[in-house]
Amino acid sequence: MKKPYLPYNKNLKEFSKEHRNNSTLGEILLWQKLKSGGMMGYKFNRHKPIGNYIVDFYCKALDLVIEVDGQSHREKSEHDRKREEFLKGEGLRVLRYTEKEVRKGIDLVIKSINDFILEMNPPANPQPQHTPLLKGELVRAKKHLGQHFLKDENIAKNIVDALSGQGYSQVLEIGPGMGVLTKYLLERTSFKTTVIEIDRESVAYLKAGFPELKESMVEEDFLNFDPASRFKDEPFALIGNFPYNISSQILFKVLDHKDQVPEAVGMFQKEVAQRIASPPGNRDYGILSVLLQAWYGIEYLFTVNEHVFSPPPRVKSAVIRLKRNAVRSLGCDEALFKKVVKAGFNQRRKTLRNALSEFGVKKSAGNRFLDQRAEQLSVQDFIGLTNMIATLKGK
Structure with missing residues (x-):
């Protein structure tokens, strides 16, 4: 039975951050699919403290926990059993995948999660499969x-x-x-x-x-x-x-x-x-x-x-x-172009000289764009700036 609130151990907050900063490749790959509502619009949290445990992924709307078991979990079967019993006792559903399953077959894992969610949330007043909704019947907005x-x-x-x-x-x-x-x-x-x-x-x-x-x-x-x-x-x-x-x-x-x-x-x-x-x-x-x-x-x-x-x-x-448009090539390193644009706007109140300091431009002279903010540059300006940074990196 779902409880009104989940137990929270505030002492795990720093450990949660540490887990997040040391995620496995499998956890990173799965998070790329789950974050920002990427799984059917549902919001997931990463490395969420629940009770005395830190779960890999948690969705409040679905009461769902998703765990990616790494190599170390082979020696933790008893620990995992108690952990899962605790989570289920809190009214949560638990899905487990191995690190190998996520790395080698992320699409299959996503399909499995997707199918599980659909099973959990069937349509209201579901019809038998051979009897679809009538044309005049409205679909419930979700x-x-x-x-x-x-x-x-x-x-x-x-x-x-x-x-x-x-x-x-x-x-x-x-x-x-x-x-x-x-x-x-x-x-x-x-x-x-x-x-x-x-x-x-x-x-x-x-x-x-x-x-x-x-x-x-x-x-x-x-x-x-x-x-x-x-x-x-x-x-x-x-x-x-x-x-x-x-x-x-x-x-x-x-x-x-x-x-x-x-x-x-x-x-x-x-x-x-x-x-x-x-x-x-x-x-x-x-x-x-x-x-x-x-x-x-x-x-x-x-x-x-x-x-x-x-x-x-x-x-x-x-x-x-x-x-x-007719553009087939930007005339610059397109991957670097994306990085420059994102870095520039991530600190949009700063001049580009400061916002792009990670690219080694802080002491560069002779480029008028560096003393402007990102919102002042056109696409062509960003292309020129990208080429300048590429030249600096090539030195």
Whole structure:
């Protein structure tokens, strides 16, 4: 039975930090997948003290503990048994994986966790598998998935109409929910529409309402989806009313596949949309602005008010369009470029001379950018700065 609170030993706080700083490779790999809501939107904590133990990963919303057992655990079977009994006695569920399992098969581990979560949280009033939700039956919005269903048909049509269709025919819709965008995508017969959805209620609803999607529905978390498994090398556009809790991660994935994604149209939290589209010299201008504008032209299309969603979010939304530009190479070390941009904005109140001190630029002369702040530099300025740093490193 779930207890109202978990026991906490404050003396373990420093040990928790030490564990975090000395994570195994398996723990690091798994944390990259779990952090920032990456596992179906759920928030996980790393190296969390519970009672007299420090667990590797903990999700409060799921009452779930995930442990990665290293080599040393082979000699700790009795200790682990007592630890697990204690955790289960506190109403927690425990999943265990070996260090080797995580290192050699992270995708299988993620799928296992994903399946376990879905089993723990079946849809409300679940239907028998052979009886999907009726078309007129509404899907319950789930907070942990960041679901806010768009109700306004005109806005939905305008979002779909924003796709130009230039240079591609494949379109991937992320999180279609109840199909408010899907219906208009299917009307554009030049598109080969695929939808990707993780919510089983939505999947059942879509199968009932859009039988033509039978062969083009992917039941998976987009953040773990491999586009090559569906599109091979073919270009595809992205569209969706993106869950706000993973919208930035979606965009970083777009960057990972920038040569295959010529266009993307999506609904974002208004502040995020403004940040992405912001020009230099604006306080909204940041890491995502630079990294995306290096490869895409960004258009802020229109603002969307809260009342057109169910349930309504607490913030305004906005629709933006990304169109791949003609740049095929930045003319610099692209990995270093990312590091420079991130380091510059991580201390955005400092001049770049101080923010980028780890790159050995503090005593450099003759570069006007170093005495400016990151938000004042354009993409081309950051490219020039990256090349200067690369020259310094090569000395």
